[in-house]
């Protein structure tokens with residue numbers, strides 16, 4: 003794929019070293035953009051100065067939500083800037099695309115586009131420990147039309163945002179609200195796709211959890227409200243009786259790349275991993291017996307997020323006295339070590355930009 007590059011004439015002032023970056027508020031100098039037109043396919047791949055879009059108020063994405071997104075990071079290592087398993091994002095993007103009737107993007111073009119735009123804004127990859135350049139590829143339906151149908155034109159864009167360390171003072175356990183009123187997704191719906199609609203559906207429960215003093219929502223299955231699915235933007239793992247258990251991919255759970263990596267790391271260390279249904283009742287029972295050893299979430303943003311407190315109806319389970327589990331800490335150290343190049347990358351997960 004040929005990518006035209008138009009560099010900005012007015013580079014922005016970059017955040018100063020040590021300045022808090024937060025998440026998703028600062029954007030780099032450039033963005034990637036490519037058009038799709040039915041009959042012509044994907045065309046006009048280009049990197050341009052970061053800018054606002056001009057769209058018709060009738061643009062289809064505003065009305066029926068035909069869009070998808072991805073999320074990955076670039077890390078600065080001693081020997082350059084690296085991505086973590088971008089081929090997995092490219093593959094997952096097309097799984098979302100198929101579900102949303104959005105034209106697929108060849109995997110190699112997706113990865114090439116990510117690498118190219120990160121390369122142009124390489125100086126924006128922050129250097130402080132724990133920081134990274136968050137990469138947000140996304141596609142929107144671009145036709146100006148109010149009929150309910152797949153759009154005939156699309157825009158694929160990639161924007162970049164330097165982001166701060168998720169944990170400023172080391173891993174910190176979070177409190178999680180098990181949601182028993184609202185559901186996120188059901189089998190046959192869009193749960194396995196990374197698309198805005200799933201997030202729109204989740205906001206109400208997130209608000210509720212926040213107002214009760216919990217930072218995230220843990221979703222239950224949409225049919226029986228009995229089995230555990232995943233957290234807002236993370237998959238979930240439990241260590242019970244020395245075994246690692248995570249809900250199996252069932253069509254309503256997002257197949258996380260961090261999830262996949264954690265399973266591979268555990269298996270590599272000889273830890274038993276079970277991908278299966280797990281109910282809230284099983285958790286409550288394990289907690290009573292004292293065999294619920296660790297709970298943690300996995301996702302690109304936090305990598306590993308230890309869970310210290312789980313609330314379900316009138317039960318509040320405190321896990322490990324809200325301290326960080328040994329396995330959670332070890333997985334966090336290993337994954338971030340591989341991502342930054344401090345540890346050997348025996349799985350071949352790092353990709354140079």
Ligand SMILES: *Cc1c(COP(=O)(O)O)cnc(C)c1O
Pocket residue numbers: 073196232233234235236237256257258259260261300301302303
């Ligand atoms: C992105 C996402 C995850 C985590 O996926 P990673 O590839 O590990 O970042 C989990 N759940 C949902 C709903 C997500 O959107």
